Amino acid sequence: MARWVGLIGWPVEHSRSPLMHNAAFAARGLDWQYVLLPTSPDQLQAALDQIRSGELAGANVTIPHKSAVMPLLDEIDPAAEAIRAVNTIVPRDGRLIGCNTDAIGFTRALSEMAVDVNGKPCAVLGTGGAARAVAHALKGLGGSVTIYAREVTEARALIGLDGQARSLDDLDQLERETILVVNATPVGMAPNVDASPWPDDVRFPASALALDLIYNPRRTRWMAQAERSGARSTNGLAMLIYQGAAAFEMWTGHTAPVDVMRAALEAEV
Numbered sequence: 151m152a153r154w155v156g157l158i159g160w161p162v163e164h165s166r167s168p169l170m171h172n173a174a175f176a177a178r179g180l181d182w183q184y185v186l187l188p189t190s191p192d193q194l195q196a197a198l199d200q201i202r203s204g205e206l207a208g209a210n211v212t213i214p215h216k217s218a219v220m221p222l223l224d225e226i227d228p229a230a231e232a233i234r235a236v237n238t239i240v241p242r243d244g245r246l247i248g249c250n251t252d253a254i255g256f257t258r259a260l261s262e263m264a265v266d267v268n269g270k271p272c273a274v275l276g277t278g279g280a281a282r283a284v285a286h287a288l289k290g291l292g293g294s295v296t297i298y299a300r301e302v303t304e305a306r307a308l309i310g311l312d313g314q315a316r317s318l319d320d321l322d323q324l325e326r327e328t329i330l331v332v333n334a335t336p337v338g339m340a341p342n343v344d345a346s347p348w349p350d351d352v353r354f355p356a357s358a359l360a361l362d363l364i365y366n367p368r369r370t371r372w373m374a375q376a377e378r379s380g381a382r383s384t385n386g387l388a389m390l391i392y393q394g395a396a397a398f399e400m401w402t403g404h405t406a407p408v409d410v411m412r413a414a415l416e417a418e419v
């Protein structure tokens with residue numbers, strides 16, 4: 151019998167996850183389908199009931215439900231607890247477990263690019279769910295994280311006592327030894343492709359990798375700015391693939407066919 155998983159969010163139409171997951175299910179010979187589940191806030195409980203009843207074998211969660219869903223679940227895994235956001239729900243023995251695969255996805259993407267942040271300065275722009283996942287992953291890898299945000303008080307709360315928080319207006323103070331700069335804001339995402347969170351008159355550290363979590367467009371204005379300073383740049387496609395791969399493995403118990411997922415996305419994104 152076919153099994154169903156889906157994306158709970160509002161809106162969800164822009165998502166590339168069905169493409170990636172359905173290619174992966176087919177490659178593993180699984181009779182599973184990934185569907186979009188547009189869910190307004192007042193429909194969230196009903197969507198969770200579909201997982202409890204077994205109608206759905208799991209779900210991804212996206213804006214605006216990543217934090218709101220947490221009190222409605224039976225258990226939150228330690229990463230999701232630390233990040234304060236759930237992006238994957240896994241049913242286990244009738245209980246709904248809230249997980250976060252963004253930090254795993256980011257860590258695997260960094261590892262694929264052979265970036266070693268241990269003991270090195272790293273910068274993250276933004277304080278939303280993605281920024282918190284990235285900061286959590288970087289701290290786990292031993293990176294020394296500075297958060298740049300519009301709202302510095304929120305950034306301080308995110309980083310805790312062992313990191314720094316600064317205003318986005320202070321990007322000119324970025325340490326020149328910074329090895330990794332991550333854009334975890336949506337600024338520059340299609341259709342606003344001419345926007346960037348970075349002032350034109352501030353240079354990137356030349357030895358840094360600028361990693362934009364945005365993957366549409368594939369090359370953002372921010373990435374182009376980084377390259378003009380002599381830095382390398384990459385987009386969020388690898389993180390998207392690896393966060394999806396981790397969710398696939400949690401739901402199905404099968405190893406994710408990462409190359410198939412990448413090919414499905416690269417054909418479309």
Ligand code: NAP
Nearest residue numbers: 276277278279280281300301334335336337363386389390
């Ligand atoms: P979110 O929770 O809405 O957080 C957005 C963050 O960006 C907030 O800190 C917000 O600041 C900041 N921001 C928004 N507009 C800004 C502006 N004009 N100038 C400066 N800062 C601004 O979103 P999210 O879930 O963290 O996602 C952030 C980005 O990451 C999106 O582009 C998303 O598509 C991407 N993402 C990619 C992956 C992947 O796998 N590649 C995974 C997750 C997310 P305030 O708090 O001040 O509003």
